[in-house]
Amino acid sequence: MLKATDFYDQAYFYEIETTLAHLEKLISLGDIFIMEPTGNYSKLWLNTLLDAGKEVRFISNRDLASYRKLCQWDYKDDAHDAVALAYCGWLHIDNPSAFLSLKTPEINATYQLFLEHERLNRELKPLVNRARNKLHTEFPEAKSSSSGGNERVDGIWLFISNSPQHLGWQKVWLRKIKKSIGTVQTQGFSPQLVKLSQQIVRVKQRRIEIRQAFQEFLTNPKYRxxxxxxxxxxxxxxxxxxxxxxxxxxxxxxxxxxxxxxxxxxxxxxxxxxxxxxxxxxxxxxxxxxxxxxxxxxxxxxxxxxxxxxxxxxxxxxxxxxxxxxxxxxxxxxxxxxxxxxxxxxxxxxxxxxxxxxxxxxxxxxxxxxxxxxxxxxxxxxxxxxxxxxxxxxxx
Incomplete structure (x- = not known):
């Protein structure tokens, strides 16, 4: 049996670049490809191989590290990673459960949207907290206004950011400003609060778009x-x-x-x-x-x-x-x-x-x-x- 170290010494490594000629060379190398999920970089190779009708299998990063240690390599570079990938793929070629499952393009796109939604949630909370702290001194009458939920953007942020809003709500906020005890009555809203409001509106509108995309996705008969x-x-x-x-x-x-x-x-x-x-x-x-x-x-x-x-x-x-x-x-x-x-x-x-x-x-x-x-x-x-x-x- 050929040892991993001997295979590393004897194997020829192809260096594939992101050009049409190199991609065509990659497609011609075989029918089953073993890859490590590396975010957006791996998507290019994955989409190219799937479009060409090739079978692609992913190995988790943790498993790859284990196989690298199994080969008794305590250092890391692309060539040794490639051998570890090949070794793991060869051992488990008849065991599909040893590889990460691949999502369909529609499911993968929806999953990426879900990750974006989670990121927006983490981004939104500190923005709202900072903006409401500003409202304590600038416009305290509005500091407890509704957050808007998942279906709409709260009117106070639309008003401060000068975004399109129902004319009736604009009149309501203007009447409250005339009776406000905050600095907004004499100095107006600070540039920092306006900028925070614009960011909140952008994040919330994007969240609403994602929710609508999710609702449309779930109506697909395939998922009935x-x-x-x-x-x-x-x-x-x-x-x-x-x-x-x-x-x-x-x-x-x-x-x-x-x-x-x-x-x-x-x-x-x-x-x-x-x-x-x-x-x-x-x-x-x-x-x-x-x-x-x-x-x-x-x-x-x-x-x-x-x-x-x-x-x-x-x-x-x-x-x-x-x-x-x-x-x-x-x-x-x-x-x-x-x-x-x-x-x-x-x-x-x-x-x-x-x-x-x-x-x-x-x-x-x-x-x-x-x-x-x-x-x-x-x-x-x-x-x-x-x-x-x-x-x-x-x-x-």
Whole structure:
């Protein structure tokens, strides 16, 4: 067997540049290409190879580092990375699960929009905080005005930034300015506040555009059975988008007969004496939504770690935070009602003997947060079941 070091010494490395001749050379080199996801740079090569009908497989950055150590290389350059990629690809060429799943162009574009939306959220909060601090001295009568939500831009920022606004609202703000005790009545709005307002309007308008794009995306008939399952849990637009981006295509969790992918463990037997069946499909589904639990041991210490998509895990918790409120949801779907009952039962089982916490109305404490995280875990199990039912109906 050829060692990795010997292969490195004997192999010829092609240096591909971003020119038409080099891209054509790249396409002619083979049928399966192993790549490392490197952001926008890798998209150029990915799109070129996919358009040419080639098969592309991604290896995660962490796995690549492990294979580089396996080759006993403690230094890093493009040539050694290429050999490590080839080595990993060769070992797992018949095991597709060892590679990162590739998203369709539509799903990938939507996922990139979701990442942009998350970035805009992080950008918006400090802008609003700084602008409202300015309003305390310049226009205190407007410092508690509505934030506008997800559907529109708050009128105060439109007014300060001199953006198009309904004439009636402009008159309202002008009347308030005449009676204001702030500096706006004599000095007008400061350039800093005007600039902050313009940035807030830009960010919020972009967020509205992204939300509308998400709503239009979800109306595609291709994702009808996904939406049928999502409806059972009253999932919001952003919940649906991140889940859909993570679990599409749903066929990856199923076998050739459209049933849940399972694998028999021949060396492990249950109480009945039959071999234990590993639920591969459900486990992969958990991993895609950030709920994969893996054992962790070090000496006498034992525990587990949660891996998978952090964005999906956060979104599931946010859904639970909205739905599992201090009072039962209004007109809940049966699945939501079931999850709420489990939420209360989990909290009640964790209650201390002193009875300081009412299980029917738990307060804002760590126990309540733990219960919502548990709801997210159970939501994943029930969602997989609903998606499986909806998928089978769509194939009838």
């Amino acid at each position: 059975f996904y939406n049928e399952a999502f409806d059972q849990f009253d999932l919001g637009v952003y919940d649906r988008i991140i889940i859909l981006c993570q679990v599409h295509p749903f066929e990856q969790f199923l076998d050739s007969d459209g049933k849940e992918l399972r694998k028999i463990k021949p060396r492990k037997f249950g109480p009945s004496g039959k071999p234990i069946t590993k639920r591969v499909g459900l486990n992969r589904f958990h991993a895609c939504l950030g709920k994969a639990i893996k054992p962790w041991e070090s000496g006498k210490k034992k525990g587990h770690i949660v891996t998978g998509s952090v964005l999906a895990r956060i979104q599931l918790y946010l859904w639970a935070r909205r739905t599992m409120a201090m009072t039962p949801p209004k007109n809940p779907k049966p699945r939501v009602k079931e999850l709420y009952s489990r939420y209360l039962n989990d909290i009640q089982a964790k209650l201390t003997d002193d009875g300081k916490i009412d299980p029917n109305y738990p307060g804002n404490n760590s126990l309540k947060q733990w219960g919502k995280a548990r709801v997210g875990d159970k939501l994943v199990k029930l969602l997989f079941k609903e998606l499986l039912i909806a998928y089978r109906k769509s194939k009838q």
